[in-house]
Amino acid sequence: MSDSKRASASRVEIAQIMQPNDANFLGKVFGGAVLAMIDLCAYAASSKHSGRVCVTASFDRVDFHEPINVGELVTMIGQVSFVGRTSLEVTIEIYAQNLLTSDKRHTNTAQVTMVALDANGKPVPVPQLIPETREEKLRYLQGKLRRELRSLQRAEYETQAAVFASASEEELDRLLTTPTLLTK
Ligand SMILES: CC(C)(COP(=O)(O)OP(=O)(O)OC[C@H]1O[C@@H](n2cnc3c(N)ncnc32)[C@H](O)[C@@H]1OP(=O)(O)O)[C@@H](O)C(=O)NCCC(=O)NCCS
Numbered sequence: 001m002s003d004s005k006r007a008s009a010s011r012v013e014i015a016q017i018m019q020p021n022d023a024n025f026l027g028k029v030f031g032g033a034v035l036a037m038i039d040l041c042a043y044a045a046s047s048k049h050s051g052r053v054c055v056t057a058s059f060d061r062v063d064f065h066e067p068i069n070v071g072e073l074v075t076m077i078g079q080v081s082f083v084g085r086t087s088l089e090v091t092i093e094i095y096a097q098n099l100l101t102s103d104k105r106h107t108n109t110a111q112v113t114m115v116a117l118d119a120n121g122k123p124v125p126v127p128q129l130i131p132e133t134r135e136e137k138l139r140y141l142q143g144k145l146r147r148e149l150r151s152l153q154r155a156e157y158e159t160q161a162a163v164f165a166s167a168s169e170e171e172l173d174r175l176l177t178t179p180t181l182l183t184k
Contacts, residue, residue, distance in 0.1 A: 003128075008136070012078050013078075014040060028067035029069065034074070041077075045078035057087060068096045071098075078090050078091070081111070084147065085126075087115045
């Protein structure tokens, strides 16, 4: 069994001023520029916890509630929230600050699952996580719940997708007009 490490020891903070080349066609910051920064922050926190090179396995849902402007300072605070055997979930809080007024707002929270790799590029066990504060304990439980729900949802999706794939044309046409595909 690998050593255990405190969740707080994985905390990282990165900051970057959004530049004109980060802009979309409306002059606001392009979603991909924010996602790239989230990915870097997840890499830093997961590698800090595991002491390994980590790769991105999946992004959990990321909602963009409000735009970030070119010229604003984006700060991301990442910390490992949950670990499996070789995977680590990193929670990232994202803030944007107008440098002229100092107004700072929380724009998103993102969760990214990273996997630690050994020198041969194979998944390798990571240290257990010690959540200490109430917030860290909540995040750990939420991360575990997200993982269990993802696996349940994937299994249900694959079952239903197989039903679609084997359906006749008439059955597909009937399904196209069905208000909901969920049966429970
Ligand atoms: C992520 C990767 C290393 C997993 O390899 P694998 O052979 O499927 O490994 P395993 O099936 O043994 O899974 C290893 C762990 O990853 C987790 N995992 C694998 N795919 C996952 C996914 N899509 N989402 C979340 N977790 C995932 C597994 O649950 C497992 O976690 P655990 O050890 O904590 O239980 C492999 O798919 C990979 O290299 N992907 C490309 C990564 C990459 O290049 N990212 C950047 C994209 S540009």
